[in-house]
Amino acid sequence: MVQNKEVFTTADAIVKELVRAGVTTAYGVVSIHNMPIYDAIQREGSIHLVCARGESGAVNMADGHARSTGELGVVITSTGTGAGNAAGSLIEAWSAGVPLLHITGEVASPYLGTGKGYIHECKDQLQMLSGTCKEAYQLKVPGQAAGFIRKAITEAFQYPTGPISVEIPIDYQSAIIEDTQIVDSNDFTKAKKDSFVIPKSVTDMVRDAKRPVLWVGNGALLSGASEEIIQLAEWLRTPVITSQSAKGIIPEDHEQSIGHFASYKETKEFLEEADLLISVGVRFRSNETSGWTVKIPNHHISIDVDYLAANRNYETTYALVGDTKIVVGELLKELTENPVRGASKEYLEEVKDLRNTLRENLRSTLGPYEEILDSMRANLEDDTIFVRDVTVPANVWGSRLFETYQPRHSIHASGGGIGQGLPTAIGAQIANRDKRVVLVAGDGGFMVNLGELSTAAQEKLPMIILLFDDSGYGVIRNIQDAAYGRQVGVDLNSPDFVQLGRAMGVESTSVHSTKEFNQALNRASTSDELSLIVVDMKEVGPMAKPFGGPPGVASSFEPKKITN
Structure with a gap:
């Protein structure tokens, strides 16, 4: 029976709240357990529905949309297996603190928790989602749908930000309810105007520092x-170390930008001579600190919105807890009222030398991939949004030497899972149709969400996909070589990616040399078509120095006794 247009349902209330929040795109997979919501979106008419090929990819798309814009990412999945498929990608969004709303169905309310075998039933879906998100909620009263969704969206943006899952029983989605007008004073779209009082002892410590270092993260x-x-x-005349997630927060051609090099020997040595560390929104992840072997100065000022950031991984002298934009702004204001500062012009020269040394040393290890790196920077616009899956080129040089000049123009998996690059890039491109999104992926990860290439083709996206094919899990292969001197489970038979791409309507080509790569990228960068460039790594040749895995990783696999 066709729904009466004058009837207002829970699904309509959900869509109304999405529109109020400024949502223009939602990602997902349609199902019998979310059809009323899909139909309500279709009837309302202002939200573009992107049809992913799997729930995992749909979440990554919403994630990429949110990371590249700062807006709310929205994904709609089915219940049970559909929600389960979404779980891994929700963990990635949680790891990166992405403001994301995941809407999923549930079995009809009379069958919740009964184990009767209602189609798509899950043993305890809410608990599963709770373990993958910032929070997870189930709608209990259909008439509360508007407030329920508004609360979820508000929580996604409250610090620390993160994904919120909401599950709506299928019978509730079509329930007729009152179109209640909710009036509140919350507006998560506006920056907070709160002030922050910087203690004089903190200002004095910063001003007195002769060798300060800034370490900036996703927060x-x-x-x-x-x-x-x-x-x-x-x-301050200080170097700026950035986490992988914070690439581009300072233009990477800036003479003080050290970038994502915290775990490198030269940076470690520089930090050991520093007299003050100011960390801003940094988690100090294990892979970015060589398993927390990086030593920091005795004086450490942490600026973070999370109370638990203090002493989480490194001891903190002062923990300034608040919105980092406001806190850093107030600290700057206090400092600049007095022109006296400790760091000298000679120290700034050391910073420049460190920056140059790190880049020169890493470049010397790349072999033919140095030419590929330079070709990318020469052919791609400065405002390119650069998305990377977990692969050797991304780990070694993509996250360090390919310069990013603006915040939110660099995206990489914070949780370290492979295969999420393609759908994340799709979401970023849909959200930024005026810019070019370029994806770097490996063959192993690319196959995980290969079906989403069809989504990109259907959406007619101008993305460029650089697929580095070494017929295997290259990162793990090299870590195994370093740890054991042998390999297992890492060799893969690559399909003909060019034929696969063409079968999906994608302009596809393979390259076997750096010259061919430059020619192919030049053609792709001047086209508005979706392009796939497959780099035959065996033909291009090996790096000058094999990648041995992230610093500190190989030692984790050395046999040792563990005492309780």
């Missing part, structure tokens, strides 16, 4: 603190 990016970070760095 600074999420708060929009790029301008404040640049100003603080320039006033």
